[in-house]
Amino acid sequence: MKTIKNITCIGAGYVGGPSMSVFAEKCPNINFTLVDKNEEKINSWNGNIDNLPIYEPGLKEIIKKTRGKNLFFSNDIDNAIINSDIIFIAVNTPTIKEGPGAGFGADLKYIINCAEHIAKIAKSDKIIVEKSTVPIKTAEKLEQIFSKKNSSVNFEILSNPEFLAEGTAIEDLRNPDRVLIGGNKSASGQNAVNILADIYSKWVSKEKIITTNLWSSELSKLASNAMLAQRISSINSLSAICDKSGADIKEVSKAIGLDHRIGKYFLNPSVGFGGSCFQKDILNLVYLCKTYGLDEVAEYWHQVVKMNNYQKSRFSNKIIQKLGQDLNNKIITLFGWSFKKDTNDSRESASIFVAINLLNRGAKINVYDPQTSIEIIQSDIKEYSSNYSNILDSIKYINDPYKAVIGSSCVGILTEWDEFISLNWKEIKRIMIDEKFIIDGRYILKNIEEEKITYL
Numbered sequence: 001m002k003t004i005k006n007i008t009c010i011g012a013g014y015v016g017g018p019s020m021s022v023f024a025e026k027c028p029n030i031n032f033t034l035v036d037k038n039e040e041k042i043n044s045w046n047g048n049i050d051n052l053p054i055y056e057p058g059l060k061e062i063i064k065k066t067r068g069k070n071l072f073f074s075n076d077i078d079n080a081i082i083n084s085d086i087i088f089i090a091v092n093t094p095t096i097k098e099g100p101g102a103g104f105g106a107d108l109k110y111i112i113n114c115a116e117h118i119a120k121i122a123k124s125d126k127i128i129v130e131k132s133t134v135p136i137k138t139a140e141k142l143e144q145i146f147s148k149k150n151s152s153v154n155f156e157i158l159s160n161p162e163f164l165a166e167g168t169a170i171e172d173l174r175n176p177d178r179v180l181i182g183g184n185k186s187a188s189g190q191n192a193v194n195i196l197a198d199i200y201s202k203w204v205s206k207e208k209i210i211t212t213n214l215w216s217s218e219l220s221k222l223a224s225n226a227m228l229a230q231r232i233s234s235i236n237s238l239s240a241i242c243d244k245s246g247a248d249i250k251e252v253s254k255a256i257g258l259d260h261r262i263g264k265y266f267l268n269p270s271v272g273f274g275g276s277c278f279q280k281d282i283l284n285l286v287y288l289c290k291t292y293g294l295d296e297v298a299e300y301w302h303q304v305v306k307m308n309n310y311q312k313s314r315f316s317n318k319i320i321q322k323l324g325q326d327l328n329n330k331i332i333t334l335f336g337w338s339f340k341k342d343t344n345d346s347r348e349s350a351s352i353f354v355a356i357n358l359l360n361r362g363a364k365i366n367v368y369d370p371q372t373s374i375e376i377i378q379s380d381i382k383e384y385s386s387n388y389s390n391i392l393d394s395i396k397y398i399n400d401p402y403k404a405v406i407g408s409s410c411v412g413i414l415t416e417w418d419e420f421i422s423l424n425w426k427e428i429k430r431i432m433i434d435e436k437f438i439i440d441g442r443y444i445l446k447n448i449e450e451e452k453i454t455y456l
């Protein structure tokens with residue numbers, strides 16, 4: 001088997017950054033180069049260790065050990081391609097905005113750009129690894145690009161989807177439940193599968209490295225995210241019944257989860273899932289079903305996203321019911337901007353939708369989150385609201401939870417950051433004005449008996 005010396009990853013984001021860091025930690029004899037078209041991002045990966053572009057527990061400690069030794073961040077994409085035996089593609093695959101598939105399908109333009117670029121530059125054989133989440137048959141599209149644009153080099157395409165969860169990415173990468181590698185059944189395809197499996201085997205046990213055909217691997221990632229999101233929407237649908245009936249969703253969740261056939265994970269009620277993956281991947285699955293003529297299957301999965309949107313509206317509607325339709329001159333404080341704890345990622349975060357809904361009714365919003373900034377908040381509002389020019393001045397970031405609630409009628413908890421539990425909630429209520437209404441969309445204050453707190 002060929003000895004691999006250099007590996008490149010295109011896309012230094014939430015997947016590329018942490019995954020190549022753990023590869024570098026576990027494989028000291030291989031050089032890993034992360035490249036990105038975003039120069040600023042590469043500069044900050046190379047800059048101050050306390051100011052990396054991604055916040056992830058344990059990440060900076062690995063970067064400290066490996067950066068400049070066998071982990072490199074570079075803007076020189078061409079050189080990285082030429083010098084590598086294996087190229088991971090970990091670029092974004094957002095939902096298509098316009099044209100066929102708009103609102104559902106995955107936009108593969110960034111992946112296609114990478115393939116065209118690699119085909120143009122490569123002078124020796126390469127293994128190309130799909131790390132990004134992609135629809136079934138993407139590998140076929142890549143194969144067509146390579147054979148059309150550079151027939152003198154052999155490109156072997158593998159699918160190796162990433163299952164890390166933000167907030168626990170380093171732990172997930174060091175101890176994955178499984179590593180999935182899909183490849184062609186040809187001899188050279190199987191050789192490429194074995195080369196990648198051999199690299200993972202430096203720290204992952206053989207039973208956890210699963211090899212499949214390309215299409216099973218591509219579909220398994222979408223299916224996995226759809227099943228996880230489905231559990232969240234299921235428990236959230238039950239939280240709406242609890243709210244009407246007096247049943248307690250935390251008690252129901254525990255009672256359900258103790259059944260070993262169901263299990264306790266992903267049964268926490270919340271304001272709905274966020275993040276860059278679940279919604280886009282389910283919509284992508286819905287689109288795939290529709291293109292295969294499977295309308296009932298498409299509708300089944302679409303309902304998971306619709307339920308999620310309902311849950312986000314239910315949260316803001318509860319605030320509106322309590323404070324009135326006209327929120328002019330009311331201050332509402334949101335605790336949590338990122339879509340979950342232990343990450344600075346706010347893509348598709350429920351907080352954005354709740355904030356926009358309340359801002360549109362005249363409210364003033366204060367946000368406290370340990371990992372956000374006014375720049376991130378404003379850029380999220382701009383991306384998701386066409387009315388942003390009228391509401392942008394009404395939202396503030398205040399980097400102190402006690403100062404953030406001054407003059408507030410309502411505090412809404414949207415992210416389950418651990419530090420929120422240990423805040424002095426009596427003191428927070430004292431600082432707030434009039435209604436003093438606390439709504440916990442994450443059910444994290446359930447054990448704080450003395451406070452009157454509303455749940456979703």
Ligand SMILES: NC(=O)c1ccc[n+]([C@@H]2O[C@H](COP(=O)([O-])OP(=O)(O)OC[C@H]3O[C@@H](n4cnc5c(N)ncnc54)[C@H](O)[C@@H]3O)[C@@H](O)[C@H]2O)c1
Nearest residue numbers: 011013014015036037038090091092093110113132133162
């Ligand atoms: N974020 C997650 O938790 C997660 C988990 C598993 C899988 N995924 C999947 O992994 C992929 C990447 O997700 P992410 O969250 O890391 O995205 P991201 O937006 O954080 O990072 C993608 C990076 O790719 C760069 N890029 C795009 N086109 C490029 C090009 N042609 N050349 C060089 N760089 C280019 C962008 O500048 C960006 O920095 C997506 O398909 C996503 O669905 C994400």
